[in-house]
Amino acid sequence: MGGFFTLFSYDLEDVIFSRIVATEADRPEPGHVPGITRYDGHSALPPWLAEHLRPDAPPREYEVSAGDHGHFHVAVRPSSDGGRRYFAFDVTRLTSTTAHLKRTAGLLLTSALLALLAAALLARLVARRLGRPLERMVEWSRSEGTPPPGDDGGVAEVRTLLDALLARDARIQEQLERERRFNRDASHELRTPLAVAQGAVEILELDPPRDAETFERLRRAVSQMGLLTEGILWLARERRTEESCELNRVSRELLALYGHLRRSGTIALTIESEGEVHAPLPASVARVMMGNLLKDALAYTGEGRIVIAIEPGAWTLTDTGVGFGRAEPGSESHGIGLSLVERLTQRFGWTLSIEALEPRGTRVTLRWHPPSGSR
Known part of the structure; x- marks a missing residue:
């Protein structure tokens, strides 16, 4: 914003000076504004000013920087003899923005760099305050059996996230435990009648019944039931x-x-x-x-x-x-x-x-x- 207003004031200054010299040149009787000099014909111009203006320059306003001679705004108007009239406005002492533009730009750049440095330091402090408890939460979520982090960095959002993760973890653990308990109870409950059935099959194998096909189907069904029960029981075990x-x-x-x-x-x-x-x-x-x-x-x-x-x-x-x-x-x-x-x-x-x-x-x-x- 500072740079914008600096450039805006610089442009506004030029517009004001051009309007002043144009108004003076268009008066029926010029000579009302101090600092404006009239030159009739290109040959009447000082050499250091004439080199910046062509003899056939179109009638309008020009901004001329004449080095050591100063800064001028010149209005060119046609004369009655077909030549040109020149109205030169010396604005060297009136110009302030141009002289201080470099200094202002330096101040603006320095202020911007300081603001960026302050923002970077603030961002680093905020990141450290948020990052450390978040890193601990990530490590906790990846590991098994470790206690939850107790340091939330004093940030309410981090504490809310940690509470939500703890609640979710508790629900998951409850569901897993419920499933393990069901698998364990179901498999153990099935083992007793299954053991009876397997014992009966072993006894029948000593003296096979006449319907060998039905007995074979029974023997295979009992064997498959045993495998299924074994698989469910393995799901309930916690250790590999x-x-x-x-x-x-x-x-x-x-x-x-x-x-x-x-x-x-x-x-x-x-x-x-x-x-x-x-x-x-x-x-x-x-x-x-x-x-x-x-x-x-x-x-x-x-x-x-x-x-x-x-x-x-x-x-x-x-x-x-x-x-x-x-x-x-x-x-x-x-x-x-x-x-x-x-x-x-x-x-x-x-x-x-x-x-x-x-x-x-x-x-x-x-x-x-x-x-x-x-x-």
Whole structure:
């Protein structure tokens, strides 16, 4: 604003001087304004003034800076003999803005720099006051089991944000605990009747009933129920385990357990592996995760093949079924199988990816980070 008003006053000063000399030149009888000198003809002009004005200069007002001779505003008017009349107004002593413009600009620049420095210092102080408690809140939100920060920097907004995060964290912890408690209670409640059923199956295996097909269906259903209960129980556990399993063996057991679910006898079940592959996962959990994926593949594959590929860091199942997400309306599966697989992969730090193939088929991959140098 200071620079704007300085330039405005400088321009206004020139306009005023030009109006004064123009008014004087247009008077019928000039000579009323002190400091204005009349020159008839270009030859009458002082040399230091004549060099700035052409003899044929159009009639109007000119601003002339004559160096050591001063600063002038000159009005050029036509004379009766076809020449020019010149009215020179010496404004050297009247001009103040031009003389002090550099000093004013320096003061304005210095003031602007000081204002920027003050603003930077103020911003730094505010950032430090807000930044430190916010950094502590970020560290607290990223870590587990650490107490919440007690220093809010005296900023009401930071305290409000911290209270909101604490309330949200409390709700999440309450929901997680409620879910763990339900999973734990449900799995334990299921274990008792399941143990009775498994004991009954073992007793019947000693003297199999005449209806062998029904008995086999019962035995498999009890086995699947045991795997499902085991998976739910693992979700309720707070600590991870260092157990591992060999995936070729688990995959063969699953093919033997669920092979009867093939919709057609022409569906080929194949395991592709170059050797033993150990995965950081309990065998019971691997049976739940991979067994549910295999059952889904068998349910949606009418012909072709189902291939299980095992390699260090990945277990992949590929089928030639209808393709993930392409099942006809009303025929989709609504069980807890896939949901349980997703939650178990998150629980053990694995990743699950499902890809629909063209023109048919699905590829499901379970990945983990194998230790270096292991298979």
